[in-house]
Amino acid sequence: MIKWSRRKFLRMAASASIAGTVSLVLGFLVPGKLRIALASPGDPTEPSFEGYNPFDHLYSYVIDLHKCIGCGSCVQACKKENEVPDHFYRTWVERYQVSSGEEGARIDSPEGGLNGFPVGTAGAVGISKAYFVPKMCNHCEQPPCVQVCPFGASYKTPDGLTLVDHKRCMGCGYCVQACPYAARWINPDIHMADKCTWCYHRITKGLSPACVQACPTGTRSFGDTKDTYDPINKVIDEERVGVLQPVMLTRPKCYYLGLDKEVR
Amino acid sequence: MEHTKHLWRAILLIVLIVVVYLLGRGFLVPGSFGEFGHYRGDALREEMNVRVPNFGAGVESCAACHDERAEEFRQSAHKTINCEVCHAPLRTHVEYEDIESFIQNPDQYEWTNEMVIKQAKDLCIRCHEAQPAKPHDFPHVTIVEHLEEMGVENSADVCVDCHNPHDPSM
Numbered sequence: 501m502i503k504w505s506r507r508k509f510l511r512m513a514a515s516a517s518i519a520g521t522v523s524l525v526l527g528f529l530v531p532g533k534l535r536i537a538l539a540s541p542g543d544p545t546e547p548s549f550e551g552y553n554p555f556d557h558l559y560s561y562v563i564d565l566h567k568c569i570g571c572g573s574c575v576q577a578c579k580k581e582n583e584v585p586d587h588f589y590r591t592w593v594e595r596y597q598v599s600s601g602e603e604g605a606r607i608d609s610p611e612g613g614l615n616g617f618p619v620g621t622a623g624a625v626g627i628s629k630a631y632f633v634p635k636m637c638n639h640c641e642q643p644p645c646v647q648v649c650p651f652g653a654s655y656k657t658p659d660g661l662t663l664v665d666h667k668r669c670m671g672c673g674y675c676v677q678a679c680p681y682a683a684r685w686i687n688p689d690i691h692m693a694d695k696c697t698w699c700y701h702r703i704t705k706g707l708s709p710a711c712v713q714a715c716p717t718g719t720r721s722f723g724d725t726k727d728t729y730d731p732i733n734k735v736i737d738e739e740r741v742g743v744l745q746p747v748m749l750t751r752p753k754c755y756y757l758g759l760d761k762e763v764r
Numbered sequence: 765m766e767h768t769k770h771l772w773r774a775i776l777l778i779v780l781i782v783v784v785y786l787l788g789r790g791f792l793v794p795g796s797f798g799e800f801g802h803y804r805g806d807a808l809r810e811e812m813n814v815r816v817p818n819f820g821a822g823v824e825s826c827a828a829c830h831d832e833r834a835e836e837f838r839q840s841a842h843k844t845i846n847c848e849v850c851h852a853p854l855r856t857h858v859e860y861e862d863i864e865s866f867i868q869n870p871d872q873y874e875w876t877n878e879m880v881i882k883q884a885k886d887l888c889i890r891c892h893e894a895q896p897a898k899p900h901d902f903p904h905v906t907i908v909e910h911l912e913e914m915g916v917e918n919s920a921d922v923c924v925d926c927h928n929p930h931d932p933s934m
């Protein structure tokens with residue numbers, strides 16, 4: 501048996517454990533960004549997606565209110581594509597009916613417009629103007645929902661979407677209250693925040709969102725503003741597009757054509 | 765030196781704090797954090813693969829098999845409507861089907877998921893029932909008046925008696 505003094509033993513043990521821990525930390529446990537940079541010697545922003553790089557796209561959505569007939573095909577398609585629970589809507593359609601001489605508009609949205617709009621539900625007497633307004637998450641550039649999330653579960657993607665990390669969300673509902681467009685809700689099945697994702701599982705495969713594909717009148721259109729050949733660029737560049745509640749300074753990526761002052 | 769021992773103790777303590785911090789951070793911060801922004805990068809991949817799309821890529825997806833229908837449909841006033849709006853999402857029709865054996869023996873193959881065919885007038889009314897909020901140039905009628913005018917008795921699937929949904933013009 502080797503005879504070490506207590507001092508020597510402690511010194512050796514301490515330095516050995518420090519050296520071991522440091523090498524372990526450097527080897528395996530460096531923070532994510534550094535590890536990725538170490539792993540891929542090329543562009544550190546290059547993700548390992550299969551054929552899809554979110555840094556190459558930036559999406560926008562255009563809703564032409566002159567064309568909407570309130571059929572609710574978009575609402576049905578969204579429900580079927582995203583398996584949205586009953587009485588909850590990732591997208592919905594509102595009907596505004598304005599009468600001359602009357603303050604404000606009569607607004608209704610029976611079942612989110614899921615089954616269209618019966619003529620009688622808001623009274624059709626003395627209407628001077630009426631129109632449908634499809635609504636959904638505006639995927640704001642400055643989203644209040646992301647700002648208030650205490651768990652960092654809501655986030656902005658490089659391709660311009662606002663999404664929820666369902667492994668981080670605790671279902672506290674702060675974001676539901678923060679959204680000025682009422683686009684978020686707590687999913688009763690998973691008890692977490694849920695919202696429109698612009699069908700991220702579809703658009704990353706080159707398909708359009710289910711609501712856009714279901715729209716029979718071309719009210720809804722979706723496109724990539726980084727793709728110069730995408731027709732959506734022509735609309736945004738040449739038409740007078742508006743956004744909902746610009747006073748909120750959220751800078752929505754969802755543009756409306758033919759907005760009325762009553763729409764909020 | 766007199767104070768070497770104390771100096772070493774202080775250094776050891778600092779090193780220990782740094783190591784504990786790095787260890788804790790390593791365990792608590794997810795691996796893909798910071799890949800695209802201040803969040804877990806894998807969340808984006810999970811969202812991307814949340815499910816196989818239920819809807820196909822539009823009329824052309826259906827035309828891959830049903831070209832005879834699609835040809836008529838492409839010429840009609842209804843050409844802007846996706847087939848799956850009136851029928852059902854494509855995936856509900858083709859999933860769990862043995863496409864290989866269908867191709868080999870199309871006549872003998874028995875479909876387990878027949879496509880939904882709806883003929884009730886509710887479906888037509890959603891778009892074509894007149895109301896003030898609809899754009900004025902969109903073809904819409906008050907169904908009751910229209911039937912009276914045409915002298916047709918009202919029934920659940922009265923529209924398809926005269927109008928072919930795949931080519932509705934008369």
